[in-house]
Amino acid sequence: MSQNASPTSQIPAQTQTMIDNLPAKTGRSLDEWFQVLDAAATPSHGAAMAYLKSEHGMTHGFANLVVSLFRARGQEAPSDEDLVVVQYSGKKAALRPVLDRIVAIVQELGPDVEIAPKKTGVSLRRSKQFALVEVPSAARVTLGLNLRGVPGGDRLREVTGMCTHRVDLASVDDVDADVEGWLREAYERA
Incomplete structure (x- = not known):
């Protein structure tokens, strides 16, 4: 996946459903959450999840999803x-x-x-x-x-x-x- 490619271009249907539900459940789209995480500059997966949960009231499942996709941006899955x-x-x-x-x-x-x-x-x-x-x-x-x-x-x-x-x-x-x-x-x- 290229740097500009959507991180959601090759994901399972269940994950896509969660992404589609982000605005209704969390108040922001995936891209908006990426902007939040860019600004927060959290050093690790765990720290980013803790930040989203404590500062933004996100559930564990949504926080893990957003952080996982955020950290995978620009990375191609290995063959x-x-x-x-x-x-x-x-x-x-x-x-x-x-x-x-x-x-x-x-x-x-x-x-x-x-x-x-x-x-x-x-x-x-x-x-x-x-x-x-x-x-x-x-x-x-x-x-x-x-x-x-x-x-x-x-x-x-x-x-x-x-x-x-x-x-x-x-x-x-x-x-x-x-x-x-x-x-x-x-x-x-x-």
Whole structure:
């Protein structure tokens, strides 16, 4: 998004509804709130939110929305590839082939696979997320899998959180038939 582009040009419908309701709910439009924040020169997101809430009586939700959009002005959202490049940069670059191999495997599982890079990992989805690939260190890639009810073992460990199981992969050679089978099963369950 360019500096002059509207910060609302690529936002979800629910967010747009909140923006549209700003004048009625807060007495000012988004651009007018941007002018208020420009004049206030608050140093952080939290300080700007506190200012809008205490000095202007804005609710938490509207304050967060206005400040988030204010701080995002002039910033383009990173592309999927940019997100992955950042994750696998520096000492972690040698592990990128592990991700590439996993992606190649899941793309063969079906036409409904969605590969969704996020800031800290790559989500693998069908109707819901079935796996998550993260690179927590230069030594390993962590593959999280949703395999509820499958007993864990030495390699495929049961965990809590967004995924039910996790396997650590130090190289492309670790992406073997077992990993392919776990990916397929997680995909089929999604």
